Amino acid sequence: MRYVALQITSNFSFLRGASHPEELIEQAASLGYKTIALTDRNTLAGMVRAHVAARKYGVRLVVGCRLDLLDGPSLLAYPKNKIGYANLCSLLSRGNLRAEKGKCHLYLKDVYAYKEELIFVVVPPDTLSADFALDTVFLEHVREYVTELEGQLYLGLSRNYQGDDAKRLFRLYHLAEELQIPVVALGDVYYHIPERRALQDILTCVREKCTIYTAGFRLHPNAERYLKSQEEMTRLFMSYPEAVEHASQIADMCRFSLDELE
Amino acid sequence: MGKRYAVLWLPYLLTDWYTKHHLDCADEPLVFTVQLRGRMAVSAVNPHAEQLGVVPQMLLADARAAVPQLNVLSDKPARKDKLLRAIGLWCIRYTPLVAVDTTGCLILDITGCAHLWGGEIAYLQEIDRQLCQRGYQVRSAIASTIGAAWALARYGISGTIVPEGIPEKPLLALPIACLRLELSLVEKLLKLGFRTVRHVIGLPDQVLKRRFGNELVQRLAQTMGKEEEFIIDPLKPVLPYTERLPCLEPIKTAKGIEIAIEKLLDKLCQRLIGEGKGVRKVKLSCYRIDGKITSIEIGTNRASAHVKHLLGLFKQKIATLAPGLGVEVFVLEGISVEDATPVQELLWSGEGSLDQEALAELLDKFKGKDPTCSIRRFLPDEHHWPERSIRLATSLTEKRMIAWGRDRPRPVRILTPPHPVAVTAPIPDYPPMLFRYKGEVHLIKKADGPERIEREWWVEQGEHRDYYYVEDDQGRRYWLFRLGHYQGDRSSNWYVHGFFA
Amino acid sequence: MIQKDGVVLWISGSDQLFAPAMTSFGLEPDRIIFVQIQKQKDLLWALEEGLKCTAVKVVVAEIQEINFVQSRRLQLVVEKSQVTGLLLRFQPRVLGATTCAVRWHIRPRPSYVQDNMPGVGFPVWEAELLKVKNGQPSRWQLIWKQGNLLVEQLYKAKVSVSTDKRKVG
Numbered sequence: 045m046r047y048v049a050l051q052i053t054s055n056f057s058f059l060r061g062a063s064h065p066e067e068l069i070e071q072a073a074s075l076g077y078k079t080i081a082l083t084d085r086n087t088l089a090g091m092v093r094a095h096v097a098a099r100k101y102g103v104r105l106v107v108g109c110r111l112d113l114l115d116g117p118s119l120l121a122y123p124k125n126k127i128g129y130a131n132l133c134s135l136l137s138r139g140n141l142r143a144e145k146g147k148c149h150l151y152l153k154d155v156y157a158y159k160e161e162l163i164f165v166v167v168p169p170d171t172l173s174a175d176f177a178l179d180t181v182f183l184e185h186v187r188e189y190v191t192e193l194e195g196q197l198y199l200g201l202s203r204n205y206q207g208d209d210a211k212r213l214f215r216l217y218h219l220a221e222e223l224q225i226p227v228v229a230l231g232d233v234y235y236h237i238p239e240r241r242a243l244q245d246i247l248t249c250v251r252e253k254c255t256i257y258t259a260g261f262r263l264h265p266n267a268e269r270y271l272k273s274q275e276e277m278t279r280l281f282m283s284y285p286e287a288v289e290h291a292s293q294i295a296d297m298c299r300f301s302l303d304e305l306e
Numbered sequence: 307m308g309k310r311y312a313v314l315w316l317p318y319l320l321t322d323w324y325t326k327h328h329l330d331c332a333d334e335p336l337v338f339t340v341q342l343r344g345r346m347a348v349s350a351v352n353p354h355a356e357q358l359g360v361v362p363q364m365l366l367a368d369a370r371a372a373v374p375q376l377n378v379l380s381d382k383p384a385r386k387d388k389l390l391r392a393i394g395l396w397c398i399r400y401t402p403l404v405a406v407d408t409t410g411c412l413i414l415d416i417t418g419c420a421h422l423w424g425g426e427i428a429y430l431q432e433i434d435r436q437l438c439q440r441g442y443q444v445r446s447a448i449a450s451t452i453g454a455a456w457a458l459a460r461y462g463i464s465g466t467i468v469p470e471g472i473p474e475k476p477l478l479a480l481p482i483a484c485l486r487l488e489l490s491l492v493e494k495l496l497k498l499g500f501r502t503v504r505h506v507i508g509l510p511d512q513v514l515k516r517r518f519g520n521e522l523v524q525r526l527a528q529t530m531g532k533e534e535e536f537i538i539d540p541l542k543p544v545l546p547y548t549e550r551l552p553c554l555e556p557i558k559t560a561k562g563i564e565i566a567i568e569k570l571l572d573k574l575c576q577r578l579i580g581e582g583k584g585v586r587k588v589k590l591s592c593y594r595i596d597g598k599i600t601s602i603e604i605g606t607n608r609a610s611a612h613v614k615h616l617l618g619l620f621k622q623k624i625a626t627l628a629p630g631l632g633v634e635v636f637v638l639e640g641i642s643v644e645d646a647t648p649v650q651e652l653l654w655s656g657e658g659s660l661d662q663e664a665l666a667e668l669l670d671k672f673k674g675k676d677p678t679c680s681i682r683r684f685l686p687d688e689h690h691w692p693e694r695s696i697r698l699a700t701s702l703t704e705k706r707m708i709a710w711g712r713d714r715p716r717p718v719r720i721l722t723p724p725h726p727v728a729v730t731a732p733i734p735d736y737p738p739m740l741f742r743y744k745g746e747v748h749l750i751k752k753a754d755g756p757e758r759i760e761r762e763w764w765v766e767q768g769e770h771r772d773y774y775y776v777e778d779d780q781g782r783r784y785w786l787f788r789l790g791h792y793q794g795d796r797s798s799n800w801y802v803h804g805f806f807a
Numbered sequence: 808m809i810q811k812d813g814v815v816l817w818i819s820g821s822d823q824l825f826a827p828a829m830t831s832f833g834l835e836p837d838r839i840i841f842v843q844i845q846k847q848k849d850l851l852w853a854l855e856e857g858l859k860c861t862a863v864k865v866v867v868a869e870i871q872e873i874n875f876v877q878s879r880r881l882q883l884v885v886e887k888s889q890v891t892g893l894l895l896r897f898q899p900r901v902l903g904a905t906t907c908a909v910r911w912h913i914r915p916r917p918s919y920v921q922d923n924m925p926g927v928g929f930p931v932w933e934a935e936l937l938k939v940k941n942g943q944p945s946r947w948q949l950i951w952k953q954g955n956l957l958v959e960q961l962y963k964a965k966v967s968v969s970t971d972k973r974k975v976g
Contacts, residue, residue: 171713174831175952176924207714207757207773210925218922242763256764260688260708266758266770664862665814665840672842672853679853680843684826684836696826699837706837710830715927720825752918754926777927781916804825807832807915807930 047274047288048295050081050108050165051120051200051230056090057110058146059251062235062244065094068271071236073101075273079295081106083120086139086148088132095302106298109136110167116152116185120165120200120230122298128161129300156192163294164189165198165228168216172208178215190223198294199223200230201287203280205268210283217284228294229287231277234269241267308470310420312401312430313455314412314437315445316393320386321352324379326441335373338381339366349381353443386410393442394541399552399593399635400433402544405537409486411459413452415537420448422552426467434465440597449473452537453529457484457503472531478504485525491518547585547640549573556595556632560624563592563633567620568613570638575611578643584609586642588616592627593635600628604674607666607702609644615667622674666702686710690759692720692803714757715775717785717804724801727786731800734792737774741786743802748778756788773803783807813864815839816857818850820869832951851877858884858892865891872896910937919950 052068053061063071065082072080080103082094088109098105108122109132123129135158139148155164166189169182189197199220203209220227234244245263249255252262272280281287316322325332335355337348346366355376360369370376387406394404394412400423403415420429426448437444447458447466454473458466461484468476477484480503483492495518500506506514511523527533549570557563567590578584586609591601604619669681683699685706695711731738737753755774761767769790777783783806789799815838817824822843826836844850850870857866858881873894885892912935920928929952936945950957 174712175929176921205756205758207755207775208926210754214924241760245763258688261690261711263690265690266760268758662862664860668856668860668862669840669842671856672844675852676844676846676849678845679849680822680841682841682843683839684841686827686836696836702840710827710836712830715831716827717825718828719821719823721823752920752925752927775927777918779917781914781918781931783915783918783927783930806828807932 046078046292047229047277048079048081048106048291049077049231049233049271049277050083050106050122050228050291050294051110051167051202052080052082052233052271053110054082054084054090054094056087056093057085059247060085060234062240062247063237065090066097067236068233069094069097069101069103069105071271073103075271077103077274079104079106079292081108081122081295081298083108083110085110085112086136086150088136091302104295105301106295107132107300107302108298111135111150111155113150113152113155116155116188117169117182118167119155119189120167121155122163122165122294123300124161124163124298125300126304128298129304131158131160131162134158152188152192159193159196162196163198163298164193164196165200165230165294168200168202168212168230170204170206172212172215176208176211176215178219183219186219186223190225198226198228198290201227201281201284202230202232203268204232205266213281213284226290226293227284227287228290229277229281229284230291231272231280232269233271236271238267238270240270244269308450309415309417310426310448310450310470311452311455312414312416312433312446312448313452313459314397314414314433315459316390316410316412316437316442317445318350318352318443319389319410320350320381321355322442323389325352331377334377335360335375336377336379337366337369338379340381340383350386391541393437396593396597397433398542399550399637400429402540402542402548402550402637403537404541405539406541407456409460411456413456413537416448419550422550430465430467451529451531452535453486453525454531456486457529460484474507474530477529478502478507482506485522485529487521487525491521494518495522545639545641547574547577547643549638551636551638553634553636556634558629558632563624563627563629563636564617564621566633566636567624567638568617570636571613571616571620574638574640575613575616578611578640583643583645584611585616585640586610586644587640588620589639589641590620591637591639592629592633593637594630595632595634596630598630600630600633602627603641606670607673608662610667610670612663612667615670618667619670619674622671662702669702689762691762691765692716692759693722694762694765715754715785715806717783717806720785720804721802724787724803727800727802729786729788729798729800731788731798735772735788738776738786738800741776741784741800741802743784748782748784750776751779752777775806813838814862816842816863816866818842818844818853818857818866818868820845820847820850847871854892854894855881855884858890859888861888861890863890865893867893867895869895911935912937916948919952 054063054065054068055061069080082090084090091107094105106122107129108120111119111121121132123132135154136148138154139150143149166186169179172178199216201213201216217227245256248262249259252259278288320338321336335358336352337355337360338350339346340349348360348362348364348366348369351360351362355373358373360373390406390410394406397404397412397414401414401416401419405413407413420426423429423432430446430448434444434446445459445464447455447462449455449458449468450470450473454468454477457477457480461480462476466476482495482500482502514523524533528535551566551570557566587603587605589601589603591599593599602623610616672679672681684696685699685704686708687695687697688708689695727741727743729738729741735756737755738750740747740749753774753776756772758770758772760770771787771789773785773787776786784802785804786800786802792798817839824841829836829839842853844853850868854866854868857863881892914933916931916933918928919931929950932949934947934949947958
């Protein structure tokens with residue numbers, strides 16, 4: 045089973061992603077991906093463009109969305125079918141109506157209300173505490189997710205090259221084992237090639253209303269958030285091969301396509 | 307108190323200078339000559355030559371005719387000016403404001419200085435005596451205006467001190483030239499019978515202006531104090547926070563110097579405190595009886611007006627002073643003066659809070675003892691790149707704007723620049739298995755990483771660093787990094803950047 | 808160990824100390840004033856002056872050699888001012904007698920790993936108590952974990968004066 049990139053942020057996530065959906069899909073195709081997902085933050089606005097590009101480059105698009113909640117850790121959501129898609133749209137509408145134009149306020153209860161026919165992946169935290177443990181608030185929430193989203197939940201694993209990857213993955217894997225949920229390998233992608241890092245830094249500055257010189261720690265220390273090849277992703281998760289397999293598994297389960305809407 | 311000026315006129319400056327070094331010429335007529343309009347003319351004479359009728363401006367040929375046994379020396383241009391300047395600078399021990407005027411006199415603004423020598427009479431006597439001892443004849447006078455002092459020094463009785471107020475009376479009998487007028491104007495006045503000051507003093511300004519122009523009126527006004535005249539071009543710019551201390555007996559011992567410094571500091575600090583200021587740099591100049599000047603300078607971390615603290619800093623350097631046969635005048639100058647904020651806010655609240663003053667003084671002591679020592683305090687800076695993650699604090703009190711990062715391991719000691727090491731590591735970016743440093747091979751048992759830190763592209767270009775926190779079999783922990791990616795056939799650049807506890 | 812407030816004066820002959828590392832020991836690095844002095848003689852003098860200064864909570868000095876007379880001088884100063892002084896001696900040629908109240912020999916030890924986690928664990932040191940007033944020399948294991956120093960006594964051993972090259976810690 046080959047790796048599938050399930051966590052991708054395009055420039056439709058306002059001031060966060062630095063590449064167009066077309067660029068991302070094109071790059072994926074050139075790297076040999078057969079399937080790829082798009083998970084913009086609290087929006088499906090880029091999906092049409094992505095769909096068109098996917099058709100053009102001969103790649104299957106998995107529809108997805110990153111749900112940034114106001115009261116819990118973020119979740120990636122993928123509709124399995126048309127029903128799941130409708131639920132996802134309703135969920136996002138709830139959030140949009142609640143907030144001022146351009147914003148989307150989502151709560152856990154919204155997710156639980158519209159969870160049918162969706163696959164969820166918990167976005168893992170970036171850091172461990174000083175004693176190499178996961179944050180206790182995060183742990184509590186994950187336990188709740190396991191209860192509420194039973195059978196539909198995966199725990200994401202990611203490598204951010206900030207020195208403690210091995211320890212983080214260890215902790216996350218053991219948490220998943222304890223909670224009896226499967227793990228899935230993620231690459232938190234914000235741009236299609238590493239050279240786009242500078243632009244992404246600038247977008248951060250615009251978003252944070254600061255200059256590049258004063259942005260400081262708001263900028264990512266490295267340029268690892270580009271779309272990596274399947275071979276590289278497999279290597280990065282060498283110690284957890286099932287996480288790579290599960291990425292394919294999710295892609296297989298989630299076969300909804302925008303074509304079904306016509 | 308009104309201004310007081312002293313003017314010193316050295317009538318035989320050049321010849322006195324020569325005679326100092328050639329005592330055998332003292333009793334003989336002596337002149338200096340210079341080229342004047344293509345012919346040799348006399349520029350300076352000594353008293354003997356003068357008595358025999360030789361005067362400056364006279365042609366050498368005529369002078370020789372009058373006095374066959376004349377000693378003739380050629381003058382160098384600007385020699386007189388140089389001499390005068392040198393003597394002027396020497397006079398700074400008596401007052402900070404000294405100027406050289408175009409006629410070859412020294413003008414001293416002695417306002418507020420004479421009392422240090424016990425009054426103006428003693429002051430003037432002291433200056434005269436010192437100059438005489440050095441072989442120079444001098445005529446001097448003190449008055450409330452430059453003009454009056456000048457007039458009396460040149461044309462009056464040497465040593466005249468005119469009390470405060472309009473110096474009219476003593477000037478009345480003096481020749482008109484004492485008003486520092488152009489030669490042509492003096493000739494004109496003399497032709498018309500205006501021979502002394504008395505002749506012009508009564509006349510109304512309008513009349514004088516009409517007949518003789520502005521100059522006469524202005525000079526009269528200046529001399530009588532109706533118009534102000536200052537020293538415009540002092541030899542040395544004056545520092546406002548200066549104290550001087552003349553000594554009855556020349557001081558040679560360290561203890562004596564210390565006492566002198568303390569007295570000066572008392573005065574200086576009193577003034578500073580009164581104005582809410584403190585001093586950052588202070589210079590002590592010691593004027594020795596042989597004419598040489600030796601000095602020491604101290605610096606502080608914060609503006610201070612603490613006598614004890616500043617004295618302590620000076621004490622560390624007294625040994626470097628060379629008092630020679632003795633110091634006769636001490637001058638203390640506050641070179642860098644700042645507002646001194648009262649020490650009220652504390653650096654850190656809670657028990658054992660910082661006493662800013664005591665700490666600053668301690669650090670000043672360190673610097674005084676060893677100026678090459680470095681005293682640094684660090685604050686966090688928002689940069690991922692390790693060398694830029696800290697910045698130097700500019701003061702003891704500067705607060706940090708962000709929190710210190712706590713989630714990444716950082717070594718206690720860091721090498722600047724990082725040292726290259728030979729490393730064996732599985733490609734492409736797994737932690738190293740062993741490394742060789744300073745001849746010793748370290749087997750790595752545990753390692754974290756890579757922590758990939760890219761260059762901050764808006765600051766510099768270059769390869770990224772992959773950091774590894776490694777521990778060898780003995781528990782020693784190191785911070786290694788590889789510069790850039792593993793490059794295939796080319797061997798990678800590995801470095802040790804620091805050591806953990 | 809070192810309290811959370813007050814000024815720490817750190818005097819050494821090198822400029823290699825990296826302030827951010829101090830956070831991993833619970834110290835606020837901006838409370839530390841780093842003084843770098845080249846000459847050993849001046850270093851000792853600075854140490855003494857620092858110990859006299861009541862504005863300072865702790866003085867840490869990295870020195871190579873100190874003799875009995877010098878240490879006694881410092882002891883007298885400290886008794887009066889109540890400032891804590893820590894001498895870090897690196898590579899001493901001879902570990903002679905001094906009047907310090909307590910003397911430790913610190914060695915790094917393999918880190919403590921919990922739950923078989925990969926990578927480097929909590930830092931560990933072995934501290935040999937060479938000398939203490941009214942006490943027995945003995946060895947301890949120190950682990951820095953979760954912001955605290957855990958101490959575990961290993962065993963009471965005979966005093967062995969060691970001249971190992973030791974990492975400063």
